[in-house]
Amino acid sequence: MNDGPEFAPGRVASAEDAADRAVLERMAGGDHGAIEILYERYKKMAYALALRITTDGTLAEDVVQDAFMGVWRNAGRYAEGRGSVKTWLLSIVHHRAIDAIRRRRPTVELPAGDVSPPASLMLPDVWAEVAGRLDRDAVLVALGTLSQVQREALELGYFRGLTQRQIASRTATPLGTVKSRMRLGLLAMRQALVERGPQPS
Protein backbone atom coordinates (compact mmCIF):
# COMPACT_ATOMS: atom_id res chain seq x y z
CA MET A 1 0.00 0.00 0.00
CA ASN A 2 3.02 2.25 -0.08
CA ASP A 3 3.13 2.89 -3.80
CA GLY A 4 4.39 6.40 -4.19
CA PRO A 5 2.83 8.69 -6.73
CA GLU A 6 3.50 7.17 -10.11
CA PHE A 7 4.37 10.36 -11.88
CA ALA A 8 8.13 9.99 -11.73
CA PRO A 9 9.62 7.79 -14.42
CA GLY A 10 12.22 6.46 -11.98
CA ARG A 11 9.59 5.10 -9.60
CA VAL A 12 10.96 2.44 -7.29
CA ALA A 13 8.77 -0.66 -7.27
CA SER A 14 7.40 -1.53 -3.87
CA ALA A 15 8.03 -4.90 -2.23
CA GLU A 16 4.33 -5.67 -2.69
CA ASP A 17 4.48 -5.01 -6.38
CA ALA A 18 7.55 -7.22 -6.72
CA ALA A 19 5.58 -10.00 -5.00
CA ASP A 20 2.61 -9.42 -7.32
CA ARG A 21 4.86 -9.64 -10.36
CA ALA A 22 6.23 -12.93 -9.08
CA VAL A 23 2.65 -14.22 -8.87
CA LEU A 24 2.02 -13.15 -12.47
CA GLU A 25 5.14 -15.02 -13.55
CA ARG A 26 3.88 -18.16 -11.82
CA MET A 27 0.55 -17.83 -13.63
CA ALA A 28 2.25 -17.25 -16.96
CA GLY A 29 4.28 -20.39 -16.26
CA GLY A 30 1.11 -22.47 -15.92
CA ASP A 31 0.45 -22.26 -12.17
CA HIS A 32 -3.25 -21.48 -12.53
CA GLY A 33 -3.87 -21.60 -8.79
CA ALA A 34 -1.71 -18.52 -8.30
CA ILE A 35 -4.68 -16.33 -9.29
CA GLU A 36 -6.06 -17.13 -5.84
CA ILE A 37 -3.22 -15.18 -4.23
CA LEU A 38 -3.99 -12.07 -6.28
CA TYR A 39 -7.71 -12.54 -5.70
CA GLU A 40 -7.31 -12.69 -1.93
CA ARG A 41 -5.04 -9.65 -2.03
CA TYR A 42 -7.23 -7.37 -4.13
CA LYS A 43 -10.77 -8.75 -4.04
CA LYS A 44 -12.00 -6.08 -1.63
CA MET A 45 -10.61 -3.16 -3.61
CA ALA A 46 -11.79 -4.64 -6.90
CA TYR A 47 -15.28 -5.39 -5.63
CA ALA A 48 -15.62 -2.00 -3.98
CA LEU A 49 -14.65 -0.23 -7.20
CA ALA A 50 -16.93 -2.39 -9.36
CA LEU A 51 -19.85 -1.94 -6.98
CA ARG A 52 -19.30 1.78 -6.74
CA ILE A 53 -19.47 2.11 -10.51
CA THR A 54 -22.22 -0.39 -11.31
CA THR A 55 -24.26 0.06 -8.08
CA ASP A 56 -25.45 -3.50 -8.70
CA GLY A 57 -24.06 -6.45 -6.75
CA THR A 58 -24.58 -9.03 -9.48
CA LEU A 59 -23.07 -6.84 -12.17
CA ALA A 60 -20.17 -5.96 -9.86
CA GLU A 61 -19.43 -9.65 -9.31
CA ASP A 62 -19.43 -10.27 -13.06
CA VAL A 63 -17.06 -7.34 -13.56
CA VAL A 64 -14.65 -8.58 -10.88
CA GLN A 65 -14.70 -12.13 -12.22
CA ASP A 66 -14.13 -10.84 -15.73
CA ALA A 67 -11.25 -8.62 -14.61
CA PHE A 68 -9.42 -11.40 -12.75
CA MET A 69 -9.96 -13.70 -15.75
CA GLY A 70 -8.39 -10.96 -17.89
CA VAL A 71 -5.38 -10.76 -15.58
CA TRP A 72 -5.04 -14.53 -15.59
CA ARG A 73 -5.25 -14.75 -19.39
CA ASN A 74 -2.79 -11.91 -19.96
CA ALA A 75 -0.34 -12.60 -17.13
CA GLY A 76 2.32 -13.60 -19.65
CA ARG A 77 1.86 -10.46 -21.70
CA TYR A 78 2.00 -8.08 -18.77
CA ALA A 79 4.95 -5.79 -19.39
CA GLU A 80 7.16 -4.14 -16.85
CA GLY A 81 6.93 -0.38 -16.60
CA ARG A 82 3.18 -0.21 -16.99
CA GLY A 83 2.60 0.68 -13.38
CA SER A 84 2.00 -1.75 -10.55
CA VAL A 85 0.05 -4.97 -10.92
CA LYS A 86 -2.55 -3.52 -8.57
CA THR A 87 -2.93 -0.47 -10.82
CA TRP A 88 -3.26 -2.71 -13.84
CA LEU A 89 -5.90 -4.90 -12.20
CA LEU A 90 -7.94 -1.95 -10.93
CA SER A 91 -7.80 -0.23 -14.31
CA ILE A 92 -9.24 -3.39 -15.88
CA VAL A 93 -11.99 -3.42 -13.25
CA HIS A 94 -12.68 0.23 -13.99
CA HIS A 95 -12.89 -0.29 -17.76
CA ARG A 96 -15.11 -3.35 -17.50
CA ALA A 97 -17.42 -1.65 -15.01
CA ILE A 98 -17.77 1.47 -17.17
CA ASP A 99 -18.41 -0.74 -20.21
CA ALA A 100 -21.08 -2.60 -18.24
CA ILE A 101 -22.99 0.49 -17.20
CA ARG A 102 -22.67 2.11 -20.62
CA ARG A 103 -24.18 -0.99 -22.19
CA ARG A 104 -26.96 -0.99 -19.65
CA ARG A 105 -27.64 2.72 -20.07
CA PRO A 106 -29.95 3.68 -22.92
CA THR A 107 -28.08 5.54 -25.63
CA VAL A 108 -30.71 8.23 -25.40
CA GLU A 109 -29.86 10.78 -22.76
CA LEU A 110 -31.74 10.10 -19.53
CA PRO A 111 -33.83 12.86 -18.02
CA ALA A 112 -31.81 14.92 -15.57
CA GLY A 113 -33.99 13.80 -12.67
CA ASP A 114 -32.71 10.27 -13.12
CA VAL A 115 -29.28 11.15 -11.78
CA SER A 116 -28.97 10.02 -8.20
CA PRO A 117 -27.21 12.42 -5.86
CA PRO A 118 -23.45 12.25 -6.35
CA ALA A 119 -21.80 9.89 -3.87
CA SER A 120 -18.90 10.30 -1.54
CA LEU A 121 -16.76 12.45 -3.79
CA MET A 122 -19.31 15.14 -3.08
CA LEU A 123 -19.48 14.77 0.69
CA PRO A 124 -16.72 16.69 2.44
CA ASP A 125 -17.44 15.06 5.84
CA VAL A 126 -16.25 11.70 4.45
CA TRP A 127 -12.71 13.08 4.19
CA ALA A 128 -12.43 13.63 7.92
CA GLU A 129 -13.58 10.22 9.11
CA VAL A 130 -10.82 8.26 7.43
CA ALA A 131 -7.89 9.97 9.08
CA GLY A 132 -6.63 6.66 10.42
CA ARG A 133 -5.78 5.13 7.07
CA LEU A 134 -2.80 6.75 5.55
CA ASP A 135 -3.16 5.77 1.89
CA ARG A 136 -6.81 6.45 1.31
CA ASP A 137 -6.51 9.34 3.72
CA ALA A 138 -3.85 10.94 1.56
CA VAL A 139 -6.00 10.53 -1.51
CA LEU A 140 -9.07 11.86 0.22
CA VAL A 141 -7.17 14.86 1.48
CA ALA A 142 -5.87 15.46 -2.01
CA LEU A 143 -9.42 15.24 -3.28
CA GLY A 144 -10.40 17.70 -0.60
CA THR A 145 -8.19 20.33 -2.19
CA LEU A 146 -10.46 20.33 -5.25
CA SER A 147 -13.42 22.60 -5.65
CA GLN A 148 -16.87 21.05 -5.41
CA VAL A 149 -17.47 21.38 -9.14
CA GLN A 150 -14.11 19.81 -10.00
CA ARG A 151 -14.93 16.81 -7.76
CA GLU A 152 -18.31 16.54 -9.41
CA ALA A 153 -16.76 16.45 -12.88
CA LEU A 154 -14.35 13.68 -11.83
CA GLU A 155 -17.09 11.76 -10.04
CA LEU A 156 -19.39 11.81 -13.08
CA GLY A 157 -16.56 10.97 -15.47
CA TYR A 158 -14.64 8.36 -13.50
CA PHE A 159 -17.36 6.65 -11.46
CA ARG A 160 -20.41 7.21 -13.67
CA GLY A 161 -18.78 6.75 -17.04
CA LEU A 162 -20.33 9.91 -18.44
CA THR A 163 -18.65 11.74 -21.31
CA GLN A 164 -17.79 15.40 -20.96
CA ARG A 165 -20.67 16.20 -23.29
CA GLN A 166 -23.12 14.23 -21.13
CA ILE A 167 -21.82 15.92 -18.00
CA ALA A 168 -22.27 19.31 -19.61
CA SER A 169 -25.86 18.53 -20.48
CA ARG A 170 -26.70 17.01 -17.07
CA THR A 171 -25.18 19.80 -15.06
CA ALA A 172 -26.32 22.52 -17.47
CA THR A 173 -22.72 23.70 -17.79
CA PRO A 174 -20.92 24.76 -20.97
CA LEU A 175 -18.78 21.96 -22.42
CA GLY A 176 -15.61 24.04 -22.21
CA THR A 177 -16.19 24.58 -18.50
CA VAL A 178 -16.60 20.82 -17.90
CA LYS A 179 -13.37 20.15 -19.78
CA SER A 180 -11.40 22.64 -17.74
CA ARG A 181 -12.91 21.38 -14.46
CA MET A 182 -11.74 17.86 -15.25
CA ARG A 183 -8.30 19.04 -16.23
CA LEU A 184 -7.82 21.36 -13.27
CA GLY A 185 -9.27 18.72 -10.93
CA LEU A 186 -6.75 16.11 -12.06
CA LEU A 187 -3.89 18.64 -11.89
CA ALA A 188 -4.85 19.73 -8.38
CA MET A 189 -5.00 16.11 -7.21
CA ARG A 190 -1.65 15.38 -8.75
CA GLN A 191 -0.15 18.40 -7.06
CA ALA A 192 -1.57 17.43 -3.66
CA LEU A 193 -0.47 13.80 -4.01
CA VAL A 194 3.04 14.72 -5.05
CA GLU A 195 3.33 17.03 -2.06
CA ARG A 196 2.19 14.33 0.37
CA GLY A 197 3.88 11.34 -1.18
CA PRO A 198 7.55 10.46 -1.52
CA GLN A 199 9.24 13.12 -3.58
CA PRO A 200 9.65 12.04 -7.19
CA SER A 201 13.29 11.91 -8.09
Added chain:
Amino acid sequence: MNTMTCEMVRELAAGFVLGALEPAEMKAVGEHLADCLDPHPELAELGGVLPYLAELPEPLEPPPALKARLLASIEAEVAARRVPAAALAASGLMPISIDAERARRRPLFSRRVALQAAAVLIVGVLAGWNLLLLGQTDAAQHQARLLRAAIAAAGAPGAQVASISGTAAQPAASGFVALSTTSHSGYLVVEGLAAVPAGKVYQAWYVARGVTRSAGLMTTADGLAVLALSAADAVEVVAVTIEPAGGSAQPTTPIVAAGAPGA
Protein backbone atom coordinates in the same frame (compact mmCIF):
# COMPACT_ATOMS: atom_id res chain seq x y z
CA MET B 1 -7.50 10.37 -41.84
CA ASN B 2 -6.40 12.07 -38.67
CA THR B 3 -6.45 15.82 -38.49
CA MET B 4 -5.78 16.11 -34.78
CA THR B 5 -2.76 18.21 -33.82
CA CYS B 6 -0.53 17.80 -30.75
CA GLU B 7 -2.11 20.95 -29.35
CA MET B 8 -5.61 19.49 -29.69
CA VAL B 9 -4.48 16.29 -28.00
CA ARG B 10 -3.08 18.31 -25.10
CA GLU B 11 -6.44 20.08 -24.81
CA LEU B 12 -8.29 16.76 -24.71
CA ALA B 13 -5.82 14.92 -22.45
CA ALA B 14 -7.91 15.01 -19.26
CA GLY B 15 -11.02 13.73 -21.03
CA PHE B 16 -8.95 11.12 -22.82
CA VAL B 17 -7.33 9.58 -19.71
CA LEU B 18 -10.75 9.52 -18.04
CA GLY B 19 -12.33 7.94 -21.12
CA ALA B 20 -14.81 10.83 -21.08
CA LEU B 21 -14.47 12.03 -24.66
CA GLU B 22 -16.99 11.18 -27.34
CA PRO B 23 -16.14 7.87 -29.06
CA ALA B 24 -14.93 9.60 -32.25
CA GLU B 25 -12.64 11.87 -30.21
CA MET B 26 -11.29 8.93 -28.18
CA LYS B 27 -10.46 7.20 -31.44
CA ALA B 28 -8.85 10.29 -33.02
CA VAL B 29 -6.64 10.94 -29.96
CA GLY B 30 -5.63 7.27 -29.87
CA GLU B 31 -4.69 7.39 -33.54
CA HIS B 32 -2.70 10.57 -33.09
CA LEU B 33 -0.74 9.02 -30.21
CA ALA B 34 -0.02 5.91 -32.23
CA ASP B 35 1.57 8.01 -34.98
CA CYS B 36 2.94 11.02 -33.12
CA LEU B 37 6.68 11.19 -32.59
CA ASP B 38 6.50 14.09 -30.13
CA PRO B 39 6.25 13.33 -26.43
CA HIS B 40 2.92 13.76 -24.70
CA PRO B 41 3.90 13.96 -21.02
CA GLU B 42 0.50 15.43 -20.10
CA LEU B 43 -1.08 11.98 -20.47
CA ALA B 44 1.10 10.38 -17.79
CA GLU B 45 0.81 13.53 -15.70
CA LEU B 46 -2.99 13.47 -15.65
CA GLY B 47 -3.46 9.73 -16.04
CA GLY B 48 -1.22 9.03 -13.05
CA VAL B 49 -4.02 10.29 -10.81
CA LEU B 50 -6.45 7.55 -11.88
CA PRO B 51 -4.96 4.72 -9.78
CA TYR B 52 -5.69 6.86 -6.74
CA LEU B 53 -9.28 7.42 -7.77
CA ALA B 54 -9.60 3.64 -8.17
CA GLU B 55 -8.81 3.15 -4.49
CA LEU B 56 -11.30 5.70 -3.20
CA PRO B 57 -14.25 3.33 -2.61
CA GLU B 58 -14.16 1.80 0.87
CA PRO B 59 -12.79 -1.79 0.44
CA LEU B 60 -15.62 -4.28 0.58
CA GLU B 61 -15.62 -8.08 0.92
CA PRO B 62 -17.28 -9.67 -2.13
CA PRO B 63 -19.73 -12.60 -1.66
CA PRO B 64 -17.74 -15.82 -1.03
CA ALA B 65 -19.37 -17.59 -4.01
CA LEU B 66 -17.54 -15.20 -6.36
CA LYS B 67 -14.22 -16.84 -5.63
CA ALA B 68 -15.60 -20.32 -6.34
CA ARG B 69 -17.03 -19.05 -9.61
CA LEU B 70 -13.79 -17.38 -10.66
CA LEU B 71 -11.77 -20.52 -9.94
CA ALA B 72 -14.38 -22.66 -11.74
CA SER B 73 -14.21 -20.43 -14.83
CA ILE B 74 -10.44 -20.69 -14.87
CA GLU B 75 -10.60 -24.45 -14.49
CA ALA B 76 -13.10 -24.61 -17.35
CA GLU B 77 -10.74 -22.64 -19.56
CA VAL B 78 -7.77 -24.76 -18.57
CA ALA B 79 -9.81 -27.89 -19.35
CA ALA B 80 -10.95 -26.38 -22.64
CA ARG B 81 -7.35 -25.60 -23.65
CA ARG B 82 -6.46 -29.20 -22.95
CA VAL B 83 -9.25 -30.53 -25.14
CA PRO B 84 -7.49 -30.59 -28.53
CA ALA B 85 -4.47 -32.46 -27.14
CA ALA B 86 -6.65 -34.78 -25.10
CA ALA B 87 -8.88 -35.45 -28.09
CA LEU B 88 -5.91 -36.36 -30.26
CA ALA B 89 -4.44 -38.58 -27.58
CA ALA B 90 -7.76 -40.31 -27.02
CA SER B 91 -8.31 -40.96 -30.70
CA GLY B 92 -4.75 -41.93 -31.56
CA LEU B 93 -5.32 -40.00 -34.75
CA MET B 94 -3.14 -37.34 -36.26
CA PRO B 95 -4.71 -34.76 -38.55
CA ILE B 96 -3.51 -36.70 -41.60
CA SER B 97 -6.70 -36.32 -43.57
CA ILE B 98 -5.77 -32.88 -44.79
CA ASP B 99 -2.69 -31.89 -46.68
CA ALA B 100 0.15 -30.25 -44.83
CA GLU B 101 -0.11 -26.92 -46.59
CA ARG B 102 -3.75 -26.49 -45.71
CA ALA B 103 -3.03 -27.56 -42.16
CA ARG B 104 -0.30 -24.96 -41.94
CA ARG B 105 -2.51 -22.17 -43.23
CA ARG B 106 -5.66 -23.23 -41.43
CA PRO B 107 -4.62 -24.56 -38.03
CA LEU B 108 -8.15 -24.15 -36.67
CA PHE B 109 -9.54 -26.28 -39.41
CA SER B 110 -7.18 -29.15 -38.70
CA ARG B 111 -8.04 -28.98 -35.02
CA ARG B 112 -11.74 -29.05 -35.84
CA VAL B 113 -11.15 -32.14 -37.95
CA ALA B 114 -9.26 -33.76 -35.09
CA LEU B 115 -12.11 -33.00 -32.72
CA GLN B 116 -14.62 -34.45 -35.12
CA ALA B 117 -12.51 -37.57 -35.47
CA ALA B 118 -12.27 -37.98 -31.71
CA ALA B 119 -15.98 -37.41 -31.30
CA VAL B 120 -16.79 -40.00 -33.93
CA LEU B 121 -14.59 -42.46 -32.08
CA ILE B 122 -16.40 -41.76 -28.84
CA VAL B 123 -19.70 -42.06 -30.64
CA GLY B 124 -18.61 -45.52 -31.74
CA VAL B 125 -17.82 -46.55 -28.21
CA LEU B 126 -21.10 -45.17 -26.99
CA ALA B 127 -23.05 -46.94 -29.70
CA GLY B 128 -21.94 -50.15 -27.98
CA TRP B 129 -23.31 -48.78 -24.75
CA ASN B 130 -26.52 -48.03 -26.53
CA LEU B 131 -26.99 -51.68 -27.46
CA LEU B 132 -26.17 -52.83 -23.95
CA LEU B 133 -28.76 -50.50 -22.52
CA LEU B 134 -31.54 -51.61 -24.83
CA GLY B 135 -34.19 -53.82 -23.31
CA GLN B 136 -33.42 -52.87 -19.74
CA THR B 137 -35.34 -50.59 -17.38
CA ASP B 138 -37.48 -47.65 -18.48
CA ALA B 139 -34.83 -45.24 -17.24
CA ALA B 140 -32.17 -47.06 -19.22
CA GLN B 141 -34.38 -47.05 -22.29
CA HIS B 142 -34.91 -43.33 -21.89
CA GLN B 143 -31.15 -42.92 -21.60
CA ALA B 144 -30.69 -45.05 -24.71
CA ARG B 145 -33.13 -42.90 -26.66
CA LEU B 146 -31.28 -39.75 -25.61
CA LEU B 147 -28.00 -41.38 -26.56
CA ARG B 148 -29.29 -42.27 -30.01
CA ALA B 149 -30.45 -38.69 -30.47
CA ALA B 150 -27.06 -37.42 -29.27
CA ILE B 151 -25.22 -39.62 -31.73
CA ALA B 152 -27.49 -38.44 -34.53
CA ALA B 153 -26.90 -34.81 -33.51
CA ALA B 154 -23.12 -35.29 -33.53
CA GLY B 155 -23.29 -36.70 -37.04
CA ALA B 156 -25.68 -34.08 -38.43
CA PRO B 157 -24.29 -31.64 -41.02
CA GLY B 158 -23.05 -28.40 -39.43
CA ALA B 159 -22.98 -29.88 -35.95
CA GLN B 160 -20.53 -28.29 -33.53
CA VAL B 161 -18.85 -31.21 -31.78
CA ALA B 162 -16.27 -31.08 -29.02
CA SER B 163 -14.74 -33.64 -26.71
CA ILE B 164 -15.44 -33.47 -23.01
CA SER B 165 -12.48 -34.20 -20.73
CA GLY B 166 -12.46 -34.94 -17.03
CA THR B 167 -10.46 -32.58 -14.82
CA ALA B 168 -8.04 -33.67 -12.10
CA ALA B 169 -11.10 -34.31 -9.89
CA GLN B 170 -12.42 -37.01 -12.26
CA PRO B 171 -9.77 -37.93 -14.82
CA ALA B 172 -11.81 -40.96 -15.93
CA ALA B 173 -14.67 -38.82 -17.20
CA SER B 174 -14.92 -38.29 -20.95
CA GLY B 175 -17.54 -37.69 -23.57
CA PHE B 176 -18.69 -35.20 -26.12
CA VAL B 177 -20.99 -32.29 -26.65
CA ALA B 178 -22.85 -31.92 -29.93
CA LEU B 179 -24.60 -28.64 -30.69
CA SER B 180 -26.71 -27.87 -33.71
CA THR B 181 -25.83 -24.42 -34.96
CA THR B 182 -29.22 -24.07 -36.62
CA SER B 183 -31.67 -25.29 -34.00
CA HIS B 184 -29.78 -24.06 -30.91
CA SER B 185 -30.15 -27.45 -29.29
CA GLY B 186 -27.83 -30.33 -28.66
CA TYR B 187 -26.67 -33.07 -26.34
CA LEU B 188 -24.05 -33.52 -23.67
CA VAL B 189 -22.80 -37.07 -23.16
CA VAL B 190 -20.38 -37.90 -20.35
CA GLU B 191 -19.27 -41.34 -19.26
CA GLY B 192 -16.91 -42.51 -16.54
CA LEU B 193 -18.50 -40.22 -13.95
CA ALA B 194 -18.05 -41.21 -10.32
CA ALA B 195 -21.21 -41.94 -8.33
CA VAL B 196 -22.41 -38.73 -6.68
CA PRO B 197 -22.62 -38.63 -2.87
CA ALA B 198 -26.12 -38.77 -1.34
CA GLY B 199 -27.94 -35.45 -1.61
CA LYS B 200 -25.77 -34.32 -4.54
CA VAL B 201 -26.32 -34.19 -8.26
CA TYR B 202 -24.30 -33.53 -11.42
CA GLN B 203 -25.17 -30.20 -12.98
CA ALA B 204 -24.11 -29.00 -16.43
CA TRP B 205 -23.23 -25.39 -17.25
CA TYR B 206 -22.87 -23.20 -20.27
CA VAL B 207 -20.07 -20.65 -20.18
CA ALA B 208 -20.17 -17.84 -22.72
CA ARG B 209 -18.31 -14.52 -22.52
CA GLY B 210 -17.45 -15.18 -18.89
CA VAL B 211 -21.08 -15.71 -17.92
CA THR B 212 -22.10 -19.09 -16.52
CA ARG B 213 -25.64 -20.42 -16.88
CA SER B 214 -27.12 -23.74 -15.82
CA ALA B 215 -27.64 -26.23 -18.63
CA GLY B 216 -29.62 -28.60 -16.43
CA LEU B 217 -29.23 -31.48 -13.98
CA MET B 218 -27.78 -34.80 -15.11
CA THR B 219 -28.86 -38.23 -13.95
CA THR B 220 -26.19 -40.90 -14.20
CA ALA B 221 -26.68 -44.58 -14.89
CA ASP B 222 -23.56 -46.61 -14.32
CA GLY B 223 -21.39 -43.53 -14.76
CA LEU B 224 -23.09 -42.45 -17.98
CA ALA B 225 -25.09 -39.25 -18.27
CA VAL B 226 -26.88 -37.85 -21.31
CA LEU B 227 -28.45 -34.41 -21.21
CA ALA B 228 -30.48 -32.59 -23.85
CA LEU B 229 -29.25 -29.00 -24.21
CA SER B 230 -30.98 -25.88 -25.39
CA ALA B 231 -28.26 -23.28 -25.82
CA ALA B 232 -29.84 -19.94 -26.62
CA ASP B 233 -26.61 -18.44 -27.97
CA ALA B 234 -23.01 -19.23 -28.76
CA VAL B 235 -21.50 -21.41 -26.04
CA GLU B 236 -17.76 -21.33 -25.47
CA VAL B 237 -17.49 -23.98 -22.78
CA VAL B 238 -19.75 -26.69 -21.40
CA ALA B 239 -18.79 -27.81 -17.90
CA VAL B 240 -20.04 -30.23 -15.24
CA THR B 241 -19.91 -29.80 -11.46
CA ILE B 242 -21.37 -31.61 -8.44
CA GLU B 243 -24.07 -29.55 -6.76
CA PRO B 244 -26.55 -30.04 -3.91
CA ALA B 245 -29.73 -31.92 -4.91
CA GLY B 246 -31.98 -29.60 -6.87
CA GLY B 247 -29.01 -27.83 -8.43
CA SER B 248 -27.46 -24.41 -7.87
CA ALA B 249 -27.91 -21.04 -9.53
CA GLN B 250 -24.16 -20.82 -10.10
CA PRO B 251 -21.46 -23.50 -9.74
CA THR B 252 -20.31 -23.91 -6.15
CA THR B 253 -17.69 -26.64 -6.60
CA PRO B 254 -14.75 -27.23 -8.95
CA ILE B 255 -15.45 -28.51 -12.45
CA VAL B 256 -15.21 -32.29 -12.93
CA ALA B 257 -15.46 -32.32 -16.73
CA ALA B 258 -15.51 -29.71 -19.49
CA GLY B 259 -15.23 -29.17 -23.21
CA ALA B 260 -15.15 -26.21 -25.56
CA PRO B 261 -17.58 -26.35 -28.48
CA GLY B 262 -16.81 -22.68 -29.10
CA ALA B 263 -13.05 -23.24 -29.45
